[in-house]
Amino acid sequence: MTLPTLSRANVAALAFIVAMTAGLLAAPLFLKTYGVYLLSLWALNTVAAIGLNLTLGYAGQISLGQAAFLGIGAYAVAILMKAGVSFWLGLPAGVLLAFAVGLALGFPALRVQHHYLAFATLGFNALVFLVIRNEEWLTGGNFGIRVARPELLGHSLRSGIDYYHVCLAVLAVTALLVWLLLRSPWGRAFACLRDNPIRAESLGIDVRSYTLLAFAIGAACAGVAGAFLAPLVNFIDPSPFGLVPSIYLLLMVIIGGPGRFFGPFLGAAIVTLLPEWLRVADVWYLVIFGIFVVALMAFCPGGLLAVPEKVAAMRAARRSARGSAAGQAGARP
Amino acid sequence: MAEALALADVVAGYGQSTILNGLSFAAEAGRITTLIGANGAGKSTVLKTVFGLLRPRQGSIRMHGEPIGGLEPRALLARGLVFVPQGRNLFPTLTVRHNLELGGTTLGDRALLRRRMDAVLERFPRLRERAEGQASALSGGEQKMLEIGRALLLEPKVLLIDEPSIGLAPKVVAEVYALLRGLAESGVSILMVEQNVRAALGMSDAAVALEQGRVGLMGPAAQVLADTRIKALFLGGGLAAAG
Ligand SMILES: Nc1ncnc2c1ncn2[C@@H]1O[C@H](COP(=O)(O)OP(=O)(O)OP(=O)(O)O)[C@@H](O)[C@H]1O
Ligand SMILES: [Mg+2]
Secondary structure: OOHHHHHHHHHHHHHHHHHHHHHHHHHHHHOOHHHHHHHHHHHHHHHHHHHHHHHHHHOOOOOOOHHHHHHHHHHHHHHHHHOOOOHHHHHHHHHHHHHHHHHHHHHHHHHOOHHHHHHHHHHHHHHHHHHHHHOHHHHOHHHOEEOOOOEEOOEEOOOHHHHHHHHHHHHHHHHHHHHHHHOOHHHHHHHHHHHOHHHHHHOOOOHHHHHHHHHHHHHHHHHHHHHHHHHHHOEEOOHHHOHHHHHHHHHHHHHHOOOOOOHHHHHHHHHHHHHHHHHHHOOHHHHHHHHHHHHHHHHOOOOHHHHHHHHHHHHHHHHHHHHHHHHHHOOOO | OOEEEEEEEEEEEEOOEEEEEEEEEEEEOOOEEEEEOOOOOOHHHHHHHHOOOOOOOEEEEEEOOEEOOOOOHHHHHHOOEEEEOOOOOOOOOOEHHHHHHHOOOOOOOHHHHHHHHHHHHHHOHHHHHOOOOEHHHOOHHHHHHHHHHHHHOOOOOEEEEEOOOOOOOHHHHHHHHHHHHHHHHOOOEEEEEOOOHHHHHHHOOEEEEEEOOEEEEEEEHHHHHHOOHHHHHOOOOHHHHHO
């Protein structure tokens, strides 16, 4: 009975995915090198934000340390490649390392929540940043490390468009895996953790393991993004992995709509691409962006994807208010 | 008669404050035992402590003779002790079916879970009709039935249920009570918390009145209901409001 509505929503989502994929594949025809680079960056930021959305949006654990995991993935690949290891071996190593460190970062979350957890994760990010910057023998410090583009099945990915396709594939695979996870009974329990941990515990959901895994899987996604980011920019230094990038990643999730599957896609687009479009506005860019974020949070804290629902709810409220006012006045139409 | 649950000198509380202060009582197997007491007397705290959401500082808690004090909810669920907390306990954005499924988290066996779910939906036809709809679209009574149905998924031996009648129309309360009565007849031991003293004691076997973290009065439900001291225990008008 409810099947038709279900499939209608599915059809809409499918149509959206097809249109988005077509648009993304066609985009390089209309873009210069820099535009293709920006879209690659968007894809990887989205991957990292999808991870944070799982941690924050679905499991309800605030994290201000997501850029640190990006850094762990990027530096793992860069350091291993410098030592002569193939990118395709460095990649799983970086992702596993991010997963393991993410698991460890989950432990404070078992003890504290909200702003305490925010500061615990922020402190963690500061720590990782300092290690990257100061352990010059390993990371090159502020001088950074050069990273070459990898080869795929003997085909060099030096071309921007080829690497862009790789980034899109990484995004598609990550999104698919997270989607499958979230719609499994196992993944639904993440949302229970966010809605009400006591309620979840009363049902026998292993709140401890879920909290740890929410961090670990979120971190692993950032590890994937970081591993592909290093060859994208060809050179890494500590700056993209500090506190400010972490806040931008958080902003991507919040702006798009935490706990919504396509939220990170939209949020990453706005945070990554808007600065470029608003470049004409120069110094005013940050002012415009700041006002936009403040207005969004005040008007619709559920993020951009929640705006249609919010508008519909406001319309309905206005209609019913008008209806009751008319009823009281009696004769008014 | 066998004791499903037995508390002896239990002390428990939150942080610095002590709410249960040497509480001792037993709930007999296959019976409905109802905990009553003023607002804030600690009724919910008793259930939370038995269910392991709160660790007892002292004393012992036994289920069918075995000590369970300090065990986590997961371990208790596996032993057949389930808890339906006060208020609304569904996940409103999930469907009825998915809410129900969450009750089987500790079952671990997909085929068994599916069989049990079918059995519960068989028992509650109204839930079966709405199985694919959002849980938040159910009426208050249907939501309570879903919560109880979800608890039954584990085929519990002992059911803890906190104020099942709250916010429900009298007719729906009667339905919920009839369901609980039926469960007790089929051998499930029930420890219930209620504010609605008259109606609740009318369908219970035994009653325990809490007073300052201890038992103020305890005995067969009819006897407790008839006791004049019960009025003194509910200066706030618990009984007056119920009658
Ligand atoms: N999580 C908590 N942290 C601190 N104090 C709490 C907590 N939960 C309850 N209390 C306090 O413990 C006391 C007993 O609360 P409890 O919920 O057990 O009462 P109750 O008898 O169930 O009341 P009600 O009829 O209102 O449900 C109250 O004084 C309450 O303020
Ligand atoms: Mg209570």
